[in-house]
Amino acid sequence: MLQYKHGASETTAALEFAVNSLQVPNVLVVGHSxxxxxxALMSMKSKKDDRSSRTFIRDWVSLGKSARLSTEAAAGNLSFESQCRHCEKESINSSLLNLLTYPWIEERVKEGNLNLHGGYYNFIDCTFEKWTLVYRPGLEGGSKYAIKNRSTWS
Ligand SMILES: [Zn+2]
Known part of the structure; x- marks a missing residue:
């Protein structure tokens, strides 16, 4: 759940090298069942839980908050397991949106030189789902995104 201002520096360095130096045409963020x-994110009960956990976990969870909120809005009536499955995919989309907070990534996506893809590996039924984020200028975090070319390999 990398974000421009909070991302781990070694991950950002790898990303910057791939995008700016190697000029890769695709970035794929993969989540899993x-x-x-x-x-942990979905079962965290209160702010108190939040505070008592260690900093790295707290940072990660705070980046995941929007994925949890939109999961609760869209799937809050489903079983805990179904909500987790929903959130696993939602967090991939929120990572893709976070990638767009890097100005040099947004620039290349805007120019059409870089595509952002989400992938979901379900190792229970051995399928791999893949989709592409649709870039919309002025887009900010939250659930306002569109996806295209969703396909499942099994
Ligand atoms: Zn995991």
Whole structure:
């Protein structure tokens, strides 16, 4: 859940090298089923939980907050397991939106020289789902995004 202002510096360095120096045409953010991080994010009860956890986890969880909120809005009536599955995919989209907070990534996406893709590996039924984020200028975080070319390999 990298974000321009909060991302881990080594991850940002790798990303910057790939995008600016190697000029890769595609970035793929992959999530997976039964994710322990997402389960922790979805089962965190209160602000108190938030404070008592260690800093790295707290930072990660705070970046995941928007994924949890939109999951609760869209799937709040489903079982905990279904909500986690929803949030696993939602957090991928929120990571893709966070990538757009890097000015040099947004620039290349805007020019059509870089595509941002989401991927979801479900190791329970051995399928891989893939989709592409549609770039919309002026887009900010939250759930205002569109996706295209969703396909599932099994
Ligand atoms: Zn995970």
């Amino acid at each position: 039964r994710c322990g991080g997402i389960q």
